[in-house]
Amino acid sequence: MQENLLDYLACPNCGCEKIELQISKKEGQEISFGTLICCDCFSRFPIIGGIPSMLPRIYESEEKSETNLTLESSIYDIRKSEMLFRDTHATGYDNISRAQAQLEIDYVMDELNLSQGKKYTLLDLGCGTGRVLLSLIPYAQNLIGIDFSLESLRLLKSKLRKVENSGSVHLIHVDAAQPALKNKLFDAIVSVQLVQSFPDEETRLALLKQIHRVARPQASFVLSTFYYSLLKQLRARYIKNPEDDIYEREGLHLGHLYYHNYSSKELNDLFIKSGFKTLRKRGVNTPLTRRYGVVGAKIEKLLKWSGILTPFSHWITVSAFVETEDEM
Ligand SMILES: C[S@@+](CC[C@H](N)C(=O)[O-])C[C@H]1O[C@@H](n2cnc3c(N)ncnc32)[C@H](O)[C@@H]1O
Numbered sequence: 487m488q489e490n491l492l493d494y495l496a497c498p499n500c501g502c503e504k505i506e507l508q509i510s511k512k513e514g515q516e517i518s519f520g521t522l523i524c525c526d527c528f529s530r531f532p533i534i535g536g537i538p539s540m541l542p543r544i545y546e547s548e549e550k551s552e553t554n555l556t557l558e559s560s561i562y563d564i565r566k567s568e569m570l571f572r573d574t575h576a577t578g579y580d581n582i583s584r585a586q587a588q589l590e591i592d593y594v595m596d597e598l599n600l601s602q603g604k605k606y607t608l609l610d611l612g613c614g615t616g617r618v619l620l621s622l623i624p625y626a627q628n629l630i631g632i633d634f635s636l637e638s639l640r641l642l643k644s645k646l647r648k649v650e651n652s653g654s655v656h657l658i659h660v661d662a663a664q665p666a667l668k669n670k671l672f673d674a675i676v677s678v679q680l681v682q683s684f685p686d687e688e689t690r691l692a693l694l695k696q697i698h699r700v701a702r703p704q705a706s707f708v709l710s711t712f713y714y715s716l717l718k719q720l721r722a723r724y725i726k727n728p729e730d731d732i733y734e735r736e737g738l739h740l741g742h743l744y745y746h747n748y749s750s751k752e753l754n755d756l757f758i759k760s761g762f763k764t765l766r767k768r769g770v771n772t773p774l775t776r777r778y779g780v781v782g783a784k785i786e787k788l789l790k791w792s793g794i795l796t797p798f799s800h801w802i803t804v805s806a807f808v809e810t811e812d813e814m
Contacts, residue, residue: 487517487538491656494630495522498542498666502526515653537639539659540666555738564685564744565634565661571742572614572635579615579638585779586771589786590678590710590801591621593770596790597708597805598674600625606673609700611662612680616642619655622676626654630672634661663693667700675700675707679801682712682745685736687756694760701808707762713769713802714747753804762806769799776800 489507496503504525510533511519522531522538531540544562555567572579600606605627613619613631615638622629633639639657646652660666662680675697684690697707714735722733732739736746748756750767757764772795774782789795796802 487533487536487656488515488653489517490628491538491630491658494628494656494667494671495538495540495658496666496668497524497527497529498540498660498664499529500524500527503668534636534659535640536643537636537657537659539636541634541659542661542664545661555742555744557736557738557744559744561685561689564683567742568683568744569634571740572633573637576615576635576637576641580617583776583779585775585783587617589775589783590770590803591618592787593768593790593803594618594676594678594708594710595621597766597768597803598676598706600674607671607702609667609672609675611665611675611677611697613642613657614638614679616645618676618678620645620649623649623651623655626651629655630658630667631655632658632660632662632665632667634659663689663696665696665700669699670702671700673702673705675705676709677707678710680711681709682748683743685744685746690756691759694756694762698761698808703808705808706805707807708803708805709753710770710801710803711753712745712747713796713799714749715769715799715802716797717773718747718800748802750802753802757804757806761808763809765805765807767796767802767804768793769796769802771800772798 492505492507495505502524506523506525507520509517509520516536517533518536520533531538555563606625608622608626608629610619610622610631613633619631636659639659643657646655658666681690681693684693701707718733731737732745739745754764768790772786774786786795
């Protein structure tokens with residue numbers, strides 16, 4: 487990590503904005519090992535290979551998570567299960583279909599609508615191995631990527647070493663539900679394929695409120711997540727294929743990952759209750775892209791603005807913004 491990341495950090499346990507840095511090893515500007523200490527509750531967070539690890543206290547518990555995840559498992563077990571899965575499969579994540587991945591990145595970047603030549607303070611929540619984060623670098627004065635999979639962040643860090651201007655990128659190992667960040671920092675925020683893993687309304691709303699808290703007035707926020715489209719509802723009802731485990735309203739993907747498919751109304755309510763003004767929702771990743779790859783993705787992109795493909799989409803992007811200071 488670089489020392490200027492301290493300007494952004496707050497303690498995930500008590501919210502204190504004064505964090506002391508003890509350096510054990512520094513290479514150039516990069517602090518590769520050391521400790522961050524909260525000046526109020528004295529929580530200590532290690533810096534591991536240049537990545538500050540700021541998981542909240544609950545993760546220090548010795549409590550073993552259940553081996554068999556069910557829909558009734560506790561939030562802690564659901565999170566631990568995902569964390570473990572993402573750590574174990576970090577290297578495989580980038581192998582997901584290129585056409586689908588690129589289409590989603592294009593949708594998110596279109597919705598963010600950042601100006602060429604302008605530099606922003608940006609946040610990617612649940613950045614994983616950097617699929618979206620890497621596209622944000624040309625627009626970033628400072629870009630923070632957070633994720634609770636340390637292995638995904640390590641992989642991303644090794645990619646960043648080969649990328650131009652990646653000095654603006656900071657990674658934090660933290661739970662997005664308690665993101666260890668000060669208030670009103672960011673001009674634009676993205677969160678791609680994260681919120682579907684939040685298992686109930688209370689935790690979803692708490693997450694969106696945290697995002698609203700760290701956004702500046704007039705900031706934009708683009709979220710992309712699982713969509714409970716008409717097509718999925720029909721598939722869940724009529725085509726019961728046990729290998730298709732992501733078509734129910736909620737379920738366990740690959741046995742280890744909780745997912746929830748959001749309805750359009752549910753997303754509206756969530757955004758409004760957390761203080762965002764919603765601009766637009768668009769379906770992403772229809773059977774066109776899934777079946778016909780790059781060619782299908784091109785057709786899907788052409789039709790995107792009409793919204794006619796939304797009922798057949800696998801995912802949905804929601805773009806929203808924060809009010810001006812006067813309206814808040
Ligand atoms: C499906 S991946 C998406 C990664 C990336 N946004 C992308 O689009 O390629 C979900 C990511 O969210 C992370 N994640 C899930 N729940 C999280 C939480 N509560 N806090 C932080 N990261 C979380 C996982 O570790 C994983 O890297």
